[in-house]
Amino acid sequence: MPDQTLGRGAIPTPAHVMKAATRHKATIAAPPSYLVKPQRISMWGNDVHGDCVTAEEAFAKACNSPEIFISDQQVIAWATRNGVLEGAQLVSVMDTMRTDGFTAGSYEYNDGPHYLVDYTNASNLHSAISQGPVKLGIAANQVEQAYWGNDGHTGWYGTGFSTDEAEDHCVSLCGYGTVGWLAGKLGVPVPAGANSSTAAYAMFTWNSIGIIDAASMVAITQEAWLRTPTTITTRSNNPGQPTIRQGATGDAVKRLQRALRRTPNLSIVVDGNFGPRTKAAVIAFQQGEGLTPDGIVGPLTWAALPGGGPMPTLQQGSSGAVVTHLQQVLTAGAAGQWGTTPGGVDGQFGPHTVASVKAFQRWGAVSQSGVVADPTWDVVLGAASADLESQVGLQFAAP
Known part of the structure; x- marks a missing residue:
């Protein structure tokens, strides 16, 4: 096994949050076996950072149909901007993803509401996985050993795990079935010594999808969540903009001021300074759109505004x-x-x-x-x- 240790960073969700969470109910009949295998996956920074909770979000987006690939740079930037690059609670990241998701081009990809899944109940868990990747908080020591046992490639096999409650990592379950069925769908050999008829799950972590038997999965898992829908895609005129408020300066403020002028509100001066007049204009716009009129420009306000991109600079020699x-x-x-x-x-x-x-x-x-x-x-x-x-x-x- 290599000397290096891969990134981890899951912080256990507080007990009172878990207790208050809405439970997933198996109202949809699940197929006998199921797997989503994206064409393209990545480390998403989790080889050097503790951003496993965010990397799992990128994997979940890759499981969308059509597939959505978020680059490593975008994932790391999102985690950095939201203060979760080196660790986070699963629920905290999912909450943020509901209103401030990944952006790619002119689209924003947010999470739907999340529900607590009973991972000890196979029918409940199968029902959840068949609706979307299930986000797990686990103890990772034994998974990492299995991962390196296959040189870090898809097809690693986790079996015989002992109970470990030291939650420190976030992974995703994207399929279930027998070991033999999952191996065939993943395009890998049945693991040596494995019983091909053993019930198992497909688990994403560290740029790989492995197979873990059901008992081992339960032994290391502390929490499981389903987002439904996993991904909400919206087109934004102002993708990837930071949350700004009175006192802010710079290009994002100029973009806001241009957007406000285009509502239209021609009293706004594009000077890059978020002062009282800009705040008043934001509040008036938010009231008209049915948004919280707090004068703070976050993802929902940016999405509702017209595009704030600059017009081109024209001078002698320009044409077209x-x-x-x-x-x-x-x-x-x-x-x-x-x-x-x-x-x-x-x-x-x-x-x-x-x-x-x-x-x-x-x-x-x-x-x-x-x-x-x-x-x-x-x-x-x-x-x-x-x-x-x-x-x-x-x-x-x-x-």
Whole structure:
């Protein structure tokens, strides 16, 4: 067995939390055998960090149909941001995952509600596994020995385990059946010396799926949870944004302020400072959306807001459709307002367009740089609910 010790990090859920938890009821008949084997799994940081509770969440997402793969970097970043990189209670991570899940592209993947599973009752546990991966808190010493007994590859076999209540690791059960049936589905040989008809489970840990007999699983397990549904997929206009509140500064605040302007609320200035006016605008938006009006911008508020990505910076030498749209707006509004047109609509940001932009900036009381960036995009035009960016087109904003 190698000298190194793999990462662990499960913290036992307090007894009062377990006692108050809603129990899973086997209302759905489970098939006689069952297995979900994702095409792609990973360590998800658990070889060097104690983020097993978060790594199991990534595995559960990989069990989705269609399969969802969250990268190691994303998992480690999520665990770091939520303070669970080196250990966590299972329930704490599941609670956070319900409202602040993994993000990939423009999608967010959250957990559904979780229920306590009676892992000592085979029919109850089979019913749960057939609905989604079951998250276990276990004592890992004997599992690690079995894992290294197969050089850390899928197909390791856990059997003959003694009772161990020292919960320190989180794993996932993704299947059940006989040892022979599970080995066949995993594409591995029946373990040497194993009775192929023994009742067993498929267990994910440390970038592998092993087989563990039912008695051994019970001997080392302290808690088991089913999320139902395992994954709730939502499209977000502002994926992966941090929770921010009054006093915050920086790019996330600018994104928030752009999003608020697009609700529309053109009284907001995009300056990157979360002050009282921004907080008041957030509260008003939350009230209108039926959210808790606390002025704190968390996952639910971000999801409800329009996209807050920036419009492109345009300057001499820029070209394309966005320049064409800009020239159309500058041409249409020049008479009686800023007075100088771009001299045509050709999609090329040349000297005449620079002159028109400077005239527009002078009219809009912003810096006359000839460059179209945040302060210029925010200039309000004649219509009360229209600024330059909305007239040129928000389809040009970054995701």
